[in-house]
Amino acid sequence: MKIDYKVIWIDDKFEEEESPFTDIKDYLVDYLKTEHYFQVDIKTFENVENFKKAVLKDNFDLIITDYHLNDGKLGSEVIDFIRRENNIATEIFFYSAKQDLGVDTKLINNNRVTFYTLTGNSYRDLRSEIKNLIDLTLRKFNHIVAMRGMIMHETSNLDEKTLDIVGKYFERKTDQDIIDALFGEIISFHKRKLGEAENFKKNSRLDKIIGDPVSFSAFQRANTLSNIIDKEGLVNFIADYKKEILLVRNQFAHAILDEEKQVFRTKKGEEFNEDLCKKIRKDINIHIDNINDLSSQLKANA
Numbered sequence: 161m162k163i164d165y166k167v168i169w170i171d172d173k174f175e176e177e178e179s180p181f182t183d184i185k186d187y188l189v190d191y192l193k194t195e196h197y198f199q200v201d202i203k204t205f206e207n208v209e210n211f212k213k214a215v216l217k218d219n220f221d222l223i224i225t226d227y228h229l230n231d232g233k234l235g236s237e238v239i240d241f242i243r244r245e246n247n248i249a250t251e252i253f254f255y256s257a258k259q260d261l262g263v264d265t266k267l268i269n270n271n272r273v274t275f276y277t278l279t280g281n282s283y284r285d286l287r288s289e290i291k292n293l294i295d296l297t298l299r300k301f302n303h304i305v306a307m308r309g310m311i312m313h314e315t316s317n318l319d320e321k322t323l324d325i326v327g328k329y330f331e332r333k334t335d336q337d338i339i340d341a342l343f344g345e346i347i348s349f350h351k352r353k354l355g356e357a358e359n360f361k362k363n364s365r366l367d368k369i370i371g372d373p374v375s376f377s378a379f380q381r382a383n384t385l386s387n388i389i390d391k392e393g394l395v396n397f398i399a400d401y402k403k404e405i406l407l408v409r410n411q412f413a414h415a416i417l418d419e420e421k422q423v424f425r426t427k428k429g430e431e432f433n434e435d436l437c438k439k440i441r442k443d444i445n446i447h448i449d450n451i452n453d454l455s456s457q458l459k460a461n462a
Contacts, residue, residue, distance in 0.1 A: 163314050163444055165294075167199040169224040170211040170238065174204045180283040187287055187295065195443035196298060212241055220250050221297055224290065227256035239273060253293050255286060314444050315378075315409045321451045322381045325458065329388055332462045338387045345380055376405050389454065392461055397450045404443040 173179050192200045205211040223236045242248045257278040276289045386398035
């Protein structure tokens with residue numbers, strides 16, 4: 161699971177001035193960003209062939225299509241292309257302003273396709289119906305397995321970026337205070353680990369050793385970044401980064417299933433509910449920006 165939400169939408173009215181569909185698109189982007197903290201990408205197309213090419217190039221979370229399209233094409237043909245020709249299982253929202261279209265009800269009812277008939281100029285209702293379907297798709301995003309995958313993926317990316325920043329900083333500058341602090345922390349860490357290992361060996365506690373990381377850990381990288389930030393006179397966000405990214409990753413990795421209530425909890429009893437999932441996405445987005453901004457600032461200061 162990623163932290164972005166992707167929609168592809170085909171309707172030949174997007175090219176019209178003051179199109180109501182553009183307003184709906186802007187509303188959905190704002191809703192997904194401000195309420196659910198996703199990075200949102202809504203691709204719109206007026207041409208069926210361009211749409212077909214795009215839908216095969218990426219993975220989308222929702223497909224939206226009108227029934228009557230340009231060049232005499234029908235939305236049902238789009239659905240055939242997606243489902244029957246290419247076996248794409250993405251949720252589809254299918255709408256029309258015309259009644260009694262004779263749409264293939266078997267196709268509509270059995271293939272995760274939501275069909276909506278516009279009455280008059282009920283674009284506000286159309287917007288609400290699309291939003292409701294988005295909310296339905298979001299439920300799977302908040303499942304513990306999906307959230308675990310997203311957190312591991314995004315925090316691993318941040319780990320790589322922090323290591324890259326530290327490495328490039330020392331390529332440009334030699335700051336003995338930061339170097340001494342880095343080695344001091346690593347030496348202290350390994351001395352402590354050595355003492356623990358000797359104690360575990362004496363007490364036959366192999367379980368305490370297996371899987372324990374002993375390299376330049378994410379927390380050590382974060383501490384080194386903190387020293388670099390302070391040295392460069394920049395705003396230091398590392399305390400929040402460790403609390404909101406690194407600790408959360410560890411909590412998710414070791415979440416416990418409450419079988420009675422069918423929810424996951426941290427060892428301290430905190431429940432992974434929808435609100436917490438939203439907060440985690442929000443924090444990850446904040447720190448992606450923080451790390452990217454830090455990289456740019458350090459390059460500018462080089």
